[in-house]
Amino acid sequence: MAKVRIEDIIKKFNLELISGEEGIHRPITTSDISRPGLELAGFFNYYPADRIQLLGMTEITFCERLDPTERKIRLEKLCNDITPGIIISREMDVPEELIEASEEYSIPLMRTKMKTTRFSSHLTNYLEFKLAPTTAVHGVLVDIYGVGVLITGKSGVGKSEAALELVKRGHRLVADDCVEIRQEDTDTLVGNAPDLIEHLLEIRGLGIINVMTLFGAGAVRSHKRITLVVDLELWDQSKHYDRLGLDEEKMKIIDTELTKLTIPVRPGRNLAIIIEVAAMNFRLKRMGVNAAQQFTDRLADVIIDEGDREEM
Missing domain, CATH: 3.40.1390.20 (HprK N-terminal domain-like)
Incomplete structure (x- = not known):
């Protein structure tokens, strides 16, 4: 058509x-x-x-x-x-x-x-x-401190629950369950919700809620540029997860590559706060402040100093 x-x-x-x-x-x-x-x-x-x-x-x-x-x-x-x-x-x-x-x-x-x-x-x-080229992705799109975060993961992993907590913390919901994405430029992806489910959030055991009605017009927005992908997966004991943050994984949507973070899910972890901090840390990295790289540089300096002392 x-x-x-x-x-x-x-x-x-x-x-x-x-x-x-x-x-x-x-x-x-x-x-x-x-x-x-x-x-x-x-x-x-x-x-x-x-x-x-x-x-x-x-x-x-x-x-x-x-x-x-x-x-x-x-x-x-x-x-x-x-x-x-x-x-x-x-x-x-x-x-x-x-x-x-x-x-x-x-x-x-x-x-x-x-x-x-x-x-x-x-x-x-x-x-x-x-x-513009378009596609649809199963996930949740939230505006966190100006960063468009696409939360992905298997059904039931807790994407919508994390989005609800983020909305309560003052961030804005763009889309839940299905995110329509269009590529407006070579490196620009913009996501929005289908008209049928705009402003709606599905919470298992609670049902469908209208975020704008419950939290006000400031809790939603119609569209947002996507710059970060957070993939939620159930904790796998046999899998190695990045503990420093030096490795940068990428996810390709249409023709654009986005930074992707994989966050393991297990009881007791506050996903909303982790995702919120991930968005803030992503902003800092774009501003030139990389805590992981700074720690690595400091560690390298300490190792060099220790080596020099041993030689003396």
Whole structure:
């Protein structure tokens, strides 16, 4: 199913539909926008027909100076079978030849009052948001001191209970059970909750609770950039767990790698506080303060000093 269609941008930007109404259900497959200046000059060798074509004052003024026969030929070539639509900016007059061609090939021809550059920027941002790669992860997303922490682990390990305690400690819930993630940039992942379960938290034995109703609007947020993954797993006596914090594990979601911490779960451990401290420690590391590395350096200095004394 197409994520964005021409009818969506007509509603979003209040565009005037001039002709080609039969094609308003055409899908938009790329966020790139084309300004067909070279094409109007007759060079169609690399015409990006799958993009929305945006004509501003430069393109329309150039069209007006063309010979009528040549203008008709070139404007018809703009109306490719895979072209989603053509938009005229600044509410300028539309060449009659373009109206006829768009109607013949069912290419939606639209017009906006906005200036070309501003409209191009708004449309690109909208399409990049809508067409961003997406996935869904089983887990809980919480905003802890500005750090988007994705809590993962097997069902029943205590993810939701930890999230509830974090909310009570003043942090904000983004999503529980299912986190929808989209990649907005090469290294930017943003998570949100599906509409059906937004603001809801499931606690076994208690049922479903509405976090916003119980704790107020300050206890939730609609979306958050994910920067840290905390994976909860049942304590395994035979497994070696990192005790210094020097080893940095990574988890790849879509095309982005995130720092991952594995926290063993056993009775008596306060997971909420551990996750909260993990988020604070992660912030400190990004600010250049690495306690584990500082301890290692100090230990190395002590060993060197002891070695020097023995030699003396």
